[in-house]
Amino acid sequence: MVKVGIVGATGYTGAELLRILSRHPEIRVEMITSRAEAGRKVSELYPSLRHIAEQEFVAPDAEALRALDVVFFATPHGVAQAMMSEIAQGDTVVIDLSADFRIRDQEVWEHWYNQPHGAPNLIKKAVYGLPEVNRESLKSANLIACPGCYPTSIQLALKPLLERKLIETTGIIANAASGVTGAGRSASVATLFTEVNDSFKAYGVSGHRHLPEIKQGLADIAGESVDLTFVPHLVPMSRGILATVYVKLKDQTQNLQAIYESSYHNEAFVDVLPSGVQPETRSVKGSNVCRIGVSLTPNPEVVVVTAAIDNLCKGAAGQAVQCMNIRLGLSEQLGLELPALMP
Secondary structure: OEEEEEEOOOOHHHHHHHHHHOOOOOEEEEEEEOOOOOOOEHHHHOHHHOOOOOOEOEOOOHHHHHOOOEEEEOOOOOHHHHHHHHHOOOOOEEEEOOOOOOOOOHHHHHHHHOOOOOOHHHHHHOEEOOHHHHHHHHOOOOEEEOOOHHHHHHHHHHHHHHHOOOEOOOOEEEEEEEOHHHHOOOOOHHHOHHHHOOOOEEOOOOOOOHHHHHHHHHHHHHOOOOOEEEEEEEOOOOOOEEEEEEEEEOOOOOOHHHHHHHHOOOOOOEEEOOOOOOOOHHHOOOOOOEEEEEEEOOOOOEEEEEEEEOOOHHHHHHHHHHHHHHHHOOOOOOOOOOOOOOO
16 A cells, blocks of 8 residues: 655645545555644544544654655645655655645746745756646656646646647637635635625736746647736635636637547546537536537637636646556556536
8 A cells, every 4th residue: 555644634625635545545644744733633624534534633744754655745835845855855756736846947936926945956856747748757756746726727728729839829818717715725804705705806917826837837838938818716616617718720720629639538537528518617526627618719710718627626636646646657547536526
């Protein structure tokens, strides 16, 4: 059995990791850490995990974590950096779900996260954990930087078009709407029920921290810099993301439906919907699947691509487990076979 630890398991992403890993036949969760909740049973904080995760939270200890096979960091940005140098000394595979190692340019990271980077020597060692793009590199990575939820949906939406250089790389617009769990579990007036219920709003219009990550990933796929306007929105639902991306075609003769189906034909967790069908967030809730719809508009030069994911699963915990499976040489779908929750 693979021995696993989760650092920072008190948030929604940590709880989702526990839910998924509890059904993984090759995994045993040995350590669940939280400084604030040390000594408290996991099931007391998350009754949904009663009889599934009955361990107690313990304070994080680098030496104990280094003795495990895989360590997940489900922590706010800046936390993983503080312990990473100690843990990365051994053979432990570290999968970081925070933003600490996603951006390769240290200055860019420090600008957007407004603090010095705590482990700059490890930035180049990190492999960006989007399996549909970096599968081969993940097979030997000991530090995996899991993508953000918005970046996952937008990159998967555009990958087939950018790879084939079918679209203009300037003037791309991405509007993406997320459920409230995307803001984390910390108390905030902005995410109170009465603040978000019966409301829909844009935020981060002047600049969102996921923007440099998205542009970096799109440039990697395209092989050139990509100009993007990204506007996130908050939706009064618990979980889910719907990204709507607008692009301009270079070649209007291509069969875009066939291109998307061919591009993702062998991807277990990307589902290209039939022509004319649009994805819904409820069709991916609780699953590790990204569903994509591609549509022409009355303007034949403009294509709209929509992508739906569960921000806590394919946008975080599920993708992290997918990366782990690849790194350990396991079946990529192991522990992730559950269909979406309906209704």
